[in-house]
Amino acid sequence: MNLSNEEEENSLSLSKFESMLKTNKVFFFDSEEFEDIILHYMDTGRLNLAKRALKLGLEQHPKSTGLKLVQVEMLVYEDKLDIAEKLLNELYAIEPTNEEIYIQKANICSKRDEHEKAISHLKTALKYTDDYADVYSMIGMEYLFMDNLEMAKENFIKCLDEDTEDYSALYNVVYCFDFLDQNAEAIVYLSRFIDKNPYSEVAWHQLGRQYYALKNYEKAVWAFDYATLIDDTFLGAYMEKAKSLEKLKKYQEAIDCYNVTLELDDPSSFVLLRVAKCYERLGNNEFALNYYLKTVHEDPLLDKGWIAITDFYIRQKNFQKALYYVNKALGIDNDNSMYWKRFAAVNSALQYFEEAEYGYRKAFECGDINLDTFTLWTDVLQHLGEFDTAIEILQEANLVLPNEYEIEYRLAGLYFLTENSSKGNLHLVNGMKLELKHLSLFQELFPSVWTKTEVLSTIEKFKTRKKQ
Structure with a gap:
């Protein structure tokens, strides 16, 4: 049965069920129809309708393992883990080779943060399932919960080996590569994936992102180009292509790309x-x-x-x-x-x-303790003639940012302006010890101080000692 027929039958089942609820008539559904109805309501968050469908389903099919497994799923969803586990054990005694039993056991363990046990159950499910991709994806998620990114990546890759169209798994694989700072390795993997699936616009997009992370913007544009050729409405690919073009200083091309996004959205x-x-x-x-x-x-x-x-x-x-x-x-x-x-x-x-x-x-009160904040602030205070306040701020800055010549030269000048020559000389010498070649900063900020005989004498003595 193709997908459109399945969707049509599910829609008819839902219409029939909702009609039954409105008219209070009892219609017959097979157990699989009930399962689809219940899961639809759970997926759309209408738990009360899901429960009503489950109740009617179990009344019509009291021995249906499928419906009881859906009941377990609903109990897990509601965090009624002990009741769900008890029901699962009863089902296990009847159908020990039903992979869904192990999947639900894994869900319960995962909810209890018992991720190793969850993985063990999922590995058992692999022995009985036909849907390897789904189980590998669930194992990958459990490893993610444990922060074991390498094993998570390995299992998401296995999932994609089984189902190349599982884009959720593809995003998760790339997430693992990103988290592990393995951009080059991600490029190798995505390139191999694209060799087998050349029309996967998501893979091309992710390949572009990896090249962007490595600052290979030419290659990033190349990859994003393919993503947009495959899907000319791929908003994210146009956006990231534009960002890459900006990095290449191709601003007009970037504008053209951004304009496409404005047309699409x-x-x-x-x-x-x-x-x-x-x-x-x-x-x-x-x-x-x-x-x-x-x-x-x-x-x-x-x-x-x-x-x-x-x-x-x-x-x-x-x-x-x-x-x-x-x-x-x-x-x-x-x-x-x-x-x-x-x-x-x-x-x-x-x-x-x-x-x-x-x-x-x-800016300082908001947490800015950068050097230029202190220096610009105190330069303004100097303009205002508030020398003492400027000195207090620079002394505080000295504690946070010690051995900065820009602070020392400013303290020197401000102390000379407040007639404290001894401290002025001390900080002037400190500044010269740190950066003599930037002495011109002191002259620029304090021209009236620079011409003082005492200051010139201190500078000359320091230079003479340095030559000796």
């Missing part, structure tokens, strides 16, 4: 954002801005969209507009240190130093 903010970035890299700022704006129109709560427009205007040195859009991003995600950092940088460029100081402070 509703516009997504991710795709619109990628198209915008591609246009910007092509130097087409008008189209880039248009797509950036489309991105936030499509998803006004996408903070990455607003920050992308912020960055666009920063690159254009249009800081007033950048400030407007970074505030939009912060309105969505107020705890993002990178957004606060941009807020600070934009305000600093506009010479709004108090706002810039607030931005760097917020």
Whole structure:
């Protein structure tokens, strides 16, 4: 019987059963029809109807092993494991070579986290089953639960040897390769799989992903091309092909690919954002801005969209507009240190130093302890004349990031500005010990300090000692 006939008969059985429930008439179904009806309702989450069908089925076929196994499946689904196990033992006494009994025993063990026992039952099921693929797939899943990725991979491969169209198993095989960082091995396996199944668009797509992971973007595009040739509606393959083309700096081709995805599906903010970035890299700022704006129109709560427009205007040195859009991003995600950092940088460029100081402070409070956050923050404080506060922040930074010449030179300059020459000299020498060649940073940041006789003397003495 072909699949369409099976589906048609199942549909007729369901219609007949639901008609029976509505009219309170009792119709006869064979046991296999009942099994299909019950499993349909379980698959669609209508457990009450599944139970009614099971009850009527057992009334009409009280000795049906198939229906009792479906009953076991329902008990396992409801976590009534002890009752299910008892019923299975009764069925085992009647039909010890029924593979479904071992499969259900394995399901019970799996629910109890007894995965080794589950595998043992499934291996027994292999002796009696005609559906090796399904059992190998279940063994693979048990090994996944045990984090034994090598054995899981081995069994999913066996599953695919039996059924090359089991895409779930194919995805699981690739997952194992990915988890084990075996991209090269995955390519070898997928290439062999494709040799036998050249029209498997899923295999071509997964092969492309492996090449992408290894940064072989030319080969990735080649593989994704085949996936889209086999299935010209394969959205994921077009998407990943476009990403690969971006990596190759083939931005117009990437745009063309992204546009295919926009034709196949509703516009997504991710795709619109990628198209915008591609246009910007092509130097087409008008189209880039248009797509950036489309991105936030499509998803006004996408903070990455607003920050992308912020960055666009920063690159254009249009800081007033950048400030407007970074505030939009912060309105969505107020705890993002990178957004606060941009807020600070934009305000600093506009010479709004108090706002810039607030931005760097917020970035720090959000967990940003990068060196440039501390240095930019204290540079702003220096502009504001808040030398003592800047010193406190740099001292804290020194604990987190010791032996950084950029901190030492700044501490030196700030101590000289606060008339603490001894500490100024100490940190100046520390800075020169760390990076003498970057002494120009000290001169650049503190030109008034640089000309002090005492400072020049300290520098000269250090250089003289270093030559000796």
